[in-house]
Amino acid sequence: MSADMSKHLTLHTSETVAENRVEPNFVKPYGDTMNDGRVQLSFTLPVALDENAKEAARQLALEMGFDEPAVVHAEDMGQGFSFYVLYGQCKHRVDLSRIKVAKPEFETLDKDAINALIAEKMGRKMVVVGACIETDAHTVGIDAIMNMKGYNGHKGLESYHEVRAINMGAQVDSEELVARAIEEQADVILVSQVVTQKNIHLDNLTRLSDLLEAEGIRDRVILVVGGPRISHELAKELGYDAGFGTKSYAEDVASFAINEWIKRHTA
Amino acid sequence: MSADMSKHLTLHTSETVAENRVEPNFVKPYGDTMNDGRVQLSFTLPVALDENAKEAARQLALEMGFDEPAVVHAEDMGQGFSFYVLYGQCKHRVDLSRIKVAKPEFETLDKDAINALIAEKMGRKMVVVGACIETDAHTVGIDAIMNMKGYNGHKGLESYHEVRAINMGAQVDSEELVARAIEEQADVILVSQVVTQKNIHLDNLTRLSDLLEAEGIRDRVILVVGGPRISHELAKELGYDAGFGTKSYAEDVASFAINEWIKRHTA
């Protein structure tokens, strides 16, 4: 979570405090007129192109809840497939006032403040062990968080003098990661999952948390997952303490971690 | 309707004759696995980007009937707008076997055959008056059908020696068109409508057909409309005899017209 996002968070929270019953705030897609509901769609149908297939595409859009759907492009793809582009007017609307996205609750601090907080509250270095687990070899994300160099000008955890950062790299078996976490007495475990095809990341992540449970150390570590298709909500569902998506940086994770550590150790 | 499309038509018709109760034939969008339902969406929301807005985008997709919708791109657009790209798995499916698209029933002939048929059945030239009516000035479509040169290598009606083709051009008032049709004793009226914003084409087309009714000549002419957003179905709804969309050529219209003329004069 970037500093920018947490600003919004504060905003919404204070709103909620101010008035408990929020006015509904319906929102619909916008093309060129408020509430016109305009949406663009594209998809393939596994049938050759003909007028009936085109009509099928249109009917699908009707079923999705589009008024006046128009198939603006239809093209045969060979081998019994056809491609469609549609525009339609979405009938659905959502009430923004009812949406409260789960977010890890913390304020993103800068590196110095984080170091200071760790020094003050923990009185020792925070130990962070990270890895890209199981078959996943996409280390660029975890490296962005952990390695000295960091990402987009945001230095990684290795550059934090109050953090002991151990990046185990790619395709690390969950067993190996857990063993290392125990060995290093890790405060925080960072896991990266980038490949999501057939939801393999869910299997991998569940496997890791089961292992931690089995080893009886789940409660002793702060368990964090990140990746381009990871949301905090998903992470929570999987029993993780936090989840970080695209555009996360070391300071976001570190801020969360020390915040969570303090919470646990003062509660 | 191209020759190619009418082939499909014949096929479907004969199928229907062969077996009256067709097996259901459900079809769903296809990404990389049969029935995975994958669809791409994009739209704008009239709110600034934040996590709640992103969640609103996701919830809209849920309401449209998508499983596991993912907001794969979210970007602020300034001035309180934000843009989203999503992928999701469409739950809906349609039964192709129940789709029977209304189509003008005729076989597309070539120019020579059309000329021969007119000569044989009408014994005189067929009179065709065409125009782009009311505020619409997009003549390229009607010119493609009527002018000598034609379109994409398909010569226009002016080149048919058994057709007297009168192209009145752009922005012709309905009154003018009707007056000319009466004066020329038109067999066929061709109307083009390209501008569809705020459904202005529907108003224009209704106006013309009301005028023809008022003049008492509606039944005496074959009334045809064309344009990129025109379908035969829509034309029928508006009380026209046929509608032609993109990729129509002179021979399609002429084939329909002589076919329809014969039908009316032998019935």
Place this chain on the structure above:
Amino acid sequence: MSQLNLDQGQIDRARESARRIAHRVFDDMSQYTTTTVERATLRLMGVDGVDDNQIPLPNRLVAHLQEQKLLAHGAASVVAGAMAEHALTAQQVAEAVAAGKLVLARPKHDKAARQSAEAIAAKMCEHIAAQRAVRSQQIDKVGEARTPWLYLIVATGNIFEDIVQARAAAEQGADIVAVIRSTGQSLLDYVPYGATTEGFGGTYATQENFRLMRAALDEVGAKIGRYIRLTNYCSGLCMPEIAAMGAMERLDMMLNDSMYGIIFRDINMKRTFIDQFFSRMVNAYAGIIINTGEDNYLTTADAFDAAHTVLASQLINEQFAYISGLKPDQMGLGHAFEINPDLENGFLWEVAHAQLVRQVFPEACLKYMPPTKHMTGNIFRGHIQDALFNVVSTLTGQNIHLLGMMTEAIHTPFIQDRFLAIQNAKYVFGTMRDLHDEVEFKAGGRIESRAQQVLAETVGILADIEKIGLPAAIGRGTFADISRTMDGGKGLDGVIAKSPDYYNPFPDLMLAGAN
């Protein structure tokens, strides 16, 4: 980009032909005025507003002058005379006439009436000059955007919705916002009045709409630190009046062509030739950049085959523009990227055409239009067609760059279409920032040969036009494959032969004072 090797002698010959063609038309038309020229004159003298039937007072007044057989003398001195006689403002004269309370006649003191008309006109010229100064100051303050300038349209039909979209576009990077006009307005023989919310495929051009949009763009421009240019359509049956409104409200650009109305709106030739002179003169004085419409030819004619007709027309438009006092940097000569994407080597020909135009008009503020005709419902493919258009534009140093929309074949732009179009152009322009400086095309190669060929064809066609005269050439369908006749088309009834004492204060003031 390195210069293509072109024969300057051919360019000069073509330009000379065009000069003679335009001057002959101008000379022939000088004997006429039109109802809309007179209405524009009245507007510039302060007449505005509508009657109870929403008929604009300039129309009521001019109709009255026609009834009274006074129009041939020019509206200005008649109205100035009535103002003096009855101690009324021009507006009050118009109201009184509309109310049937006043019947106009030739001024008693013709010379005095002319003088007072001139004084009123001079005041308006001061106002317009002040608007021009504001524009210069603002541009000086915030600096000029880098060319190609990103030009975007809004076309919701509702001025208030247009404003929302225009602000967002400016914030996203637009340098120019054009408010597209409602389908059909160009054939109205009056200018609608007030803020409007009901257009089709565009929003009515009214003075109030101009004012509202100008204010909105000034505001967002101040916020983002960039002067946003405003564009509208100075075209159709009310070309001169719209020029007047635009001059008063500080528009920055106007679509304004010497032949577009004739060809694409079937407006009478005489009417258009007369109107275009007056409207351009106003534009010139107001420091407005005109955008000519040659790009449209390529929507009805083939972009490859008809390339020379574009250049020929640009040369004619240039000469008409000079006659009206426009400077080269006010000449947004139009051309377009409209070659069929399926044509092998089409990109090479686009480069050749764009660079040819660039070299023939080195000082002009060229307007380059995106693909439209060959855009389809396949928005993904269309987005790439637009990207290649962006490439040619930066490579050949175009000035006004109308952004292509991937939804061109579908609807007037949605907000996201514009957003993505800006991203497209910004990406291409940035990643190719200095490419124009690096690229050279092979001497004697396909690109250069193509440019030479188009130039040679242009010389030829202009020589032909010169022989038969422009009206006859239009009659032969020279441009856009569309043919029109001298006495055909709409609006001929608004063409009035001037009487020998015809008077209009503006030409003298404006032609002298253009920047």
Place this chain on the structure above:
Amino acid sequence: MSQLNLDQGQIDRARESARRIAHRVFDDMSQYTTTTVERATLRLMGVDGVDDNQIPLPNRLVAHLQEQKLLAHGAASVVAGAMAEHALTAQQVAEAVAAGKLVLARPKHDKAARQSAEAIAAKMCEHIAAQRAVRSQQIDKVGEARTPWLYLIVATGNIFEDIVQARAAAEQGADIVAVIRSTGQSLLDYVPYGATTEGFGGTYATQENFRLMRAALDEVGAKIGRYIRLTNYCSGLCMPEIAAMGAMERLDMMLNDSMYGIIFRDINMKRTFIDQFFSRMVNAYAGIIINTGEDNYLTTADAFDAAHTVLASQLINEQFAYISGLKPDQMGLGHAFEINPDLENGFLWEVAHAQLVRQVFPEACLKYMPPTKHMTGNIFRGHIQDALFNVVSTLTGQNIHLLGMMTEAIHTPFIQDRFLAIQNAKYVFGTMRDLHDEVEFKAGGRIESRAQQVLAETVGILADIEKIGLPAAIGRGTFADISRTMDGGKGLDGVIAKSPDYYNPFPDLMLAGAN
């Protein structure tokens, strides 16, 4: 495109350094074999299939040889000896060993065993040569596609679904179909068996899958009148075995790099260096074009800063390829369009890099990879990034053109992603058909200077590597910003020192008979 002015002396110096670097590694590694080299040898002698636990028989047999301490002599002669002794086929020997019915020992008649091993190997070589001939005939018959060849991936995880997608891709215009391998297969120390339907992010490379896809592509190729090349991954812990399988099943291309596994899969260096030699030799003999993996460096290192590491690595890969008998036109040296799209003039640098590689390897079958790292969920913008990649590819005359997917940052390609990607490339290649022949870049300009700079840096880095040796250079993170050590990584346990009488029939046969 016109040639950039490069110093041939620098190119020669760089190539000489690379030659010495590669030969030193080769010499050091010649004393070893690996378990997978031996398994590949057995596969080429006819061993296939799995035991009840789905363990491939080549693995069972090699494990047995290891247990019996026989592997250092080479599997070929031991097995040939057993075949002769028991009158069994190689497959029967394997089955018997797996069933525990047979324990192998050194052949009684070593020379005879070698001769019979050689005879078996020669037969396999004939089969592979015949496959090569089939390929040539088919290509002769239908003609060769124009370069850049359109290269598409299928990656559903299910071979049968892959086939559906591959057929559609071919029909839409793909020249090459690559079946992406399941995540993680490269770290398996065996090759899965049979048709597979359960991969993640790709489909397992198995011989049966190769066969099925080959048949499908032959069929669709016959229908559309174009030979469709099939590609897979000859990479990871079983590199030599996959080479063997590919040679037998007439694959046409193989991802095969001398360092990719070390760097990106943390496979042990020795293991990789040995395996790559054997696998490339098989590829060379089978007429397979290898694709090297330098493009990957630019996903972890910055494409601008690390441009010279790509060229250095290509030169090293080239030398390793020569050692294995590969011809230049079999060298699909990899590079990529991976510069940050926000970098001003990035397109110029992409042109410089691509053209530099083209000129340094004029005869190579270059493999050019699309943007991946800087692709985002904004599919519209991504589609344009891909279009500009297509532009550079045609402009600089690349050979193997991997199609960029607008959904790169989202998922393995959907059928429509591929469809639109093909349209993108075909449009760009067609509309710019002869542009490469027209464009010249300014002498001494930014593009040329950039290419010269990268070349100079390449000379420098290769000199450094030569000094310390390739393993040490990899240890310093020279490539891809990733560092590996000689004894680290997976698979070192499969590296076996050859005994002095080590025998393998294939090198002699294959190195002599490569096309």
